[in-house]
Every structure is written in C-alpha cells, then in structure tokens.
Amino acid sequence: MHTRLTWTWMLPLALATRIFAATDAQCSDLLRKALEVHNPETRTLAVAALSLATDRDPMQARLEEMLQDKDVGVRLAVVSSLAELKTKAAVAALKRALNDDVPEVSFAAAKALWSLHDPAGKQALMAVLQKESKTASNFFSQQKRDALRMMHTPRTTFLYALRQGVGFVPVPGFGEGISSMQQILTDPGVSGRATAALLLGKDKDPAILEGLKDALYDKDSKVRAAAVHSLSLRNDPALKKDLEPLLEDDKEEVRLRAAAGYLRLSAIEAQRRTQKRSAPPPAPEKK
Numbered sequence: 001m002h003t004r005l006t007w008t009w010m011l012p013l014a015l016a017t018r019i020f021a022a023t024d025a026q027c028s029d030l031l032r033k034a035l036e037v038h039n040p041e042t043r044t045l046a047v048a049a050l051s052l053a054t055d056r057d058p059m060q061a062r063l064e065e066m067l068q069d070k071d072v073g074v075r076l077a078v079v080s081s082l083a084e085l086k087t088k089a090a091v092a093a094l095k096r097a098l099n100d101d102v103p104e105v106s107f108a109a110a111k112a113l114w115s116l117h118d119p120a121g122k123q124a125l126m127a128v129l130q131k132e133s134k135t136a137s138n139f140f141s142q143q144k145r146d147a148l149r150m151m152h153t154p155r156t157t158f159l160y161a162l163r164q165g166v167g168f169v170p171v172p173g174f175g176e177g178i179s180s181m182q183q184i185l186t187d188p189g190v191s192g193r194a195t196a197a198l199l200l201g202k203d204k205d206p207a208i209l210e211g212l213k214d215a216l217y218d219k220d221s222k223v224r225a226a227a228v229h230s231l232s233l234r235n236d237p238a239l240k241k242d243l244e245p246l247l248e249d250d251k252e253e254v255r256l257r258a259a260a261g262y263l264r265l266s267a268i269e270a271q272r273r274t275q276k277r278s279a280p281p282p283a284p285e286k287k
Contacts, residue, residue, distance in 0.1 A: 031059055040071035047074060051081035060085065064093040067100075075105045083112035095120050107192050114199065122203070125196040129211045180229050180257060184222060194222040201230025209234075213242055221251040228254060232261025237269035 034046035043066070050063045066078045079097055082090040097109035098120065107128065113121025181198060184190060197215050200208050215227035228246055231239050243265070246258035 028059060032062065035062060035066060040069075040074055043069060043071065043074045044077045047077040047081055051084040060087075060089070064089065067093060067097055072102050072105060075100065075102070076108050079105065079108045079112055083115060086116060091116060091118055094118075098124055103192070111199070122200070122205075125200055126207065126211055128192050128196040129200060129215060177229055177233050180260075183253075184226050184229065187222065190222050191220055193218065193220065194226040197223060197226035197230055201226075201233060216242060216246060221249075221254055224249065224251070224254045225257055228257040228261055232257070232264055235265070235268050237265045237272070240265045240269075 031046055031050065034042050037043060047063065047066055050059055063078060063081060067075055069075050069078070075097070079094065082093050082097075091113070094109045094113050094116075095118075098106055098113075100106045100109065106124075110121050110124035110128070114125055115121070184194060184198065193215070197212060201212065212227045212230055215223050216231075218224050218227070224246065228243060231242060240262055243258045243262045246254055247262070249255045249258065
C-alpha cells in the first residue's frame with residue numbers, strides 16, 4: 001500500500017518535470033526564432049524581452065551576439081538589455097559596443113557603462129564632452145556626425161537622467177534645476193555633448209570640472225547651457241567667476257541660466273558666511 005501511494009505522488013511530479021522541461025525548450029526556441037526573423041521590430045522585441053531572463057540563461061550569449069545585428073534599433077535594444085544584466089560578460093560586451101560604427105550605439109554603450117560605474121563609460125563621455133580631445137581616448141574618432149543621441153526619444157533621455165540622480169544633491173531652500181534640465185534634454189536637437197555635460201555634472205573628478213569649464217565656450221549653445229546648468233548645481237561659489245562671462249552670451253538660454261546660476265551661488269556664499277558667523281566658538285581645551 002505504501003509503495004502504491006509513493007508512486008501516486010511521484011508520477012505527477014515526474015510528469016510536471018517533463019512538462020516544465022518541454023516548456024523551457026519551447027520558450028528558448030520561441031526567442032531564438034524571433035532573434036532570427038527578417039523583421040527588425042520582432043528582433044528588437046526579442047532582445048528587450050531577454051532583459052527579463054537570468055544571467056545563467058544560455059540565451060544571454062545569443063544576446064551578446066546580437067550586437068552584430070545590422071539594424072541600429074536592434075543594437076540599441078541589446079545595449080539596454082545588457083545594462084540590465086550588470087554581469088562581467090555584459091560589461092565586456094558593452095565595452096565592445098563602444099567601437100560600434102554608429103554613434104548612437106556607441107553613445108548608448110557609454111551611457112550604460114557610466115550607469116554601471118565602469119571607468120570606460122566615464123572616459124567615453126568625457127571624450128564626447130571634450131569634442132574628441134587628443135588627451136582623451138579615441139572614442140568616436142572615426143565618426144563625423146555631431147548630433148549624437150543617447151536614447152530613442154528626448155523624453156526617455158530625461159527620465160533616464162532623473163533615475164540616475166542628475167538632479168544633484170539638493171540644498172534646502174534651493175531648486176534642483178529639474179525644469180532647466182528638462183528643457184535641454186527634451187529639445188529634439190540636443191547633442192551628445194550637451195547630454196554628457198548634464199550626466200557628468202555631479203562627478204567630483206577635477207578633469208570633469210575642467211571639461212565643464214571648457215564647455216562654457218563651446219560653439220553649440222546647448223552645450224554651453226548644459227555646462228552652466230551643471231556648474232551652477234555644484235553649489236560652489238568659487239565658480240561665479242566662470243559663469244560671469246556667460247551673462248553676455250548671445251543666446252538667451254545660456255544668459256538666463258548663467259544669471260540664475262550666479263544668483264544661486266551668491267546666495268549660497270552669503271548663507272555660508274552667515275552660518276560661519278553664527279557658529280558657536282570652539283570650546284576651550286581642558287587643562
């Protein structure tokens with residue numbers, strides 16, 4: 001009787017195992033076929049769906065291979081999915097994507113690596129900000145287009161920037177510049193360098209600070225506006241002298257941000273003086 005009951009319980013379990021094994025195989029086959037169809041929209045959907053899989057899924061290797069897809073939209077989707085995985089293999093694949101022939105894909109990979117705190121992402125964004133400076137890496141050195149785009153639409157770029165905390169550390173009583181950033185990023189003509197100036201703004205690296213100061217004199221007014229925005233939100237009154245020349249800029253979007261930023265830094269300077277005067281004197285040392 002005991003043996004019969006045991007088999008009664010084991011039989012459904014065995015059948016369930018076979019069913020799940022078959023289901024896994026069917027799912028893998030479904031995704032594999034979708035990655036191979038002629039329609040790029042279907043391939044893009046399959047690539048995006050793979051961001052839901054685990055890093056141990058055999059299909060992840062196929063995802064990395066899709067960086068060679070002939071369609072730019074598919075490759076952009078691959079970069080986004082790889083960024084979700086956050087594995088060593090995914091990071092290595094994103095670094096390879098930095099060499100993509102299409103600037104949009106290269107820039108998306110740079111953004112993804114930056115969000116994963118990989119030095120290669122920061123270096124790539126710095127190269128964009130510095131307009132292919134010879135002292136930086138040769139990122140984009142073979143590219144001729146200036147209008148680099150980070151994402152498919154300005155709205156997703158803005159939402160991504162917010163998610164990454166580009167609003168900087170808030171100061172009580174002072175704005176976080178969300179509207180200013182939104183106006184820059186949702187402009188259809190915003191360049192990759194302007195976006196880089198915003199994304200790198202809160203980085204404490206001295207080289208980033210110098211890059212932002214250089215960007216104040218960029219020929220692209222959007223880049224100048226983004227640099228003013230980022231420098232203002234550093235909350236360092238010493239930067240007032242850097243913003244002052246921009247009060248005479250020929251573009252309103254730059255002049256007005258420079259004026260608001262200058263006032264912000266002046267207020268912070270005054271606030272710190274007041275706090276310093278009101279601070280209690282240090283207690284005498286005990287003998």
